[in-house]
Amino acid sequence: MLLIHCPYCEEDRSELEFRWAGEAHIARPENIAAISDEEFAEFFFLRNNEKGLTYERWRHIHGCGRFFNAARDTVSDRFLLTYKAGLPKQPVPVAEKFAAIAEEKSVETWEQTEGDAR
């Protein structure tokens, strides 16, 4: 289960309190009646589905109830960043990026996990 930081409550809370709400930063067309079928399919159905860094919306449905944005790595499922709705796409801090890469490459050994437990 994921531990998610809600930028409004400013707390790390369990995934059970949240709903995933799809890709972030998709702008609804200004005049949706005027767009072509291709543009509508693009807007309505096509999503990035990245392997790696993804920007997505979450909703703290069993908490404050508000939508917010998150940057997450879809390989490790690690949250790199969460920020409030309405803000432009936030760059992922370099340190976080390196931590995520290091985590992917590290192999979990018995010694390491035993070390953690102690």
Add this chain to the structure above:
Amino acid sequence: MRKYSVFAIAREAMRAHKGWEAQWTSPEPRSSYDVIIVGAGGHGLGAAYYLAKEHGITNIAVIEKGWLGGGNTGRNTTIIRSNYLYEESMDIYEHSLKLWEGLSQELNYNTMYSPRGVMMLSHNIHDQQSFKRHINANRLYGIDNEWLTPEQAKAFVPVLDISKTARYAINGAALQRRGGTARHDAVAWGYARAAADRGVHIIQNCEVTGIRRGPGGEVQGVETSKGFIGARKIGVSAAGHSSVVMEMAGVRVPLHSTPLQALVSEPLKPIFPCVVMSNTVHAYISQSDKGELVIGAGTDQYNSYSQTGGLQIITHTLDAICELFPMFRRVKMMRQWGGITDNTPDRSPIQGVTPVPGLFVNCGWGTGGFKATPGSANLFAHLIARGEPHKLAAGLTLDRFRTGRLIDEAAAAAVAH
């Protein structure tokens, strides 16, 4: 290829089993092929087999990033059924079910297809109406499916709890008797052996890293971790990684990849006669021939390529299993794993041509691709060979998201997610 038979076993028994040959070869790739299929799961290997057998194209490579059958083909709960609502779905899943019935003989490989029945539990009036609608649609289309009262369901599955006070009380069930299970590994191995026998190259541990295109936009081949391999036709059958592979050719597909988990128990004596599914509580259960209870859970809510999933998902499923079958409360679970499913907005697969000449796609099978393996492979081979879809798969185009002609099995609730 030496045929498997009782005589082969007897012959090998007399010489200490030293004469068995490898089931398929692992050749080095040629510089080019007529057709390249990306992904050596059941769908990809099967497509190569049917291309060789039915369309006379044998200069084929099936390229696999990991090992053969190591993706969703080896990670599913092996359920086979064709009781879908819409004609487009019924066409392809029923075509597949008919191929399952003769597959072991066709491949000379025991796929252990077992039509033991698939029962879908109804828990409320909405389920009941929906299932009866499915049953009527199926029967009008010539597919078996029948309604059972709770008592009839219990007669078929004696361990079912049908008491009115149960947490997930049932008010009936739909039963497809021809549905059942098969051995998932054997499907991949059987197709691999039969395809290799017809000259298909199966290239494992070779990751496709790019799709090279010519001046007219047409495909020329794939860049791989073993170098460039040319082909004028490429079929992508990469399941959860379809978005990643299609992106290499600049094609966006309406998919999102989510983990789906399954788990098996310690082996038990035969206790569970068929497959029981509950869409409402996201639980499926059957018993393998080894005796393990095979249990399928729901998908996680977010996109992920991690091949794992949240513990709360399987806990929820096991809650339901323990409520439906109280006698399993003390059974220990032995293994748990996840696969990455590629889900479309309407929960129906995509199989068809793409905007890129020479590039064909078979994806979006989501949480239910195993049952479709022979049918999908057979029709995908037709698509690649002819350049246009078979009439049974004509509705599964990528274009339907532009035209709006969706096959909305998601809304029909015939699938669990």
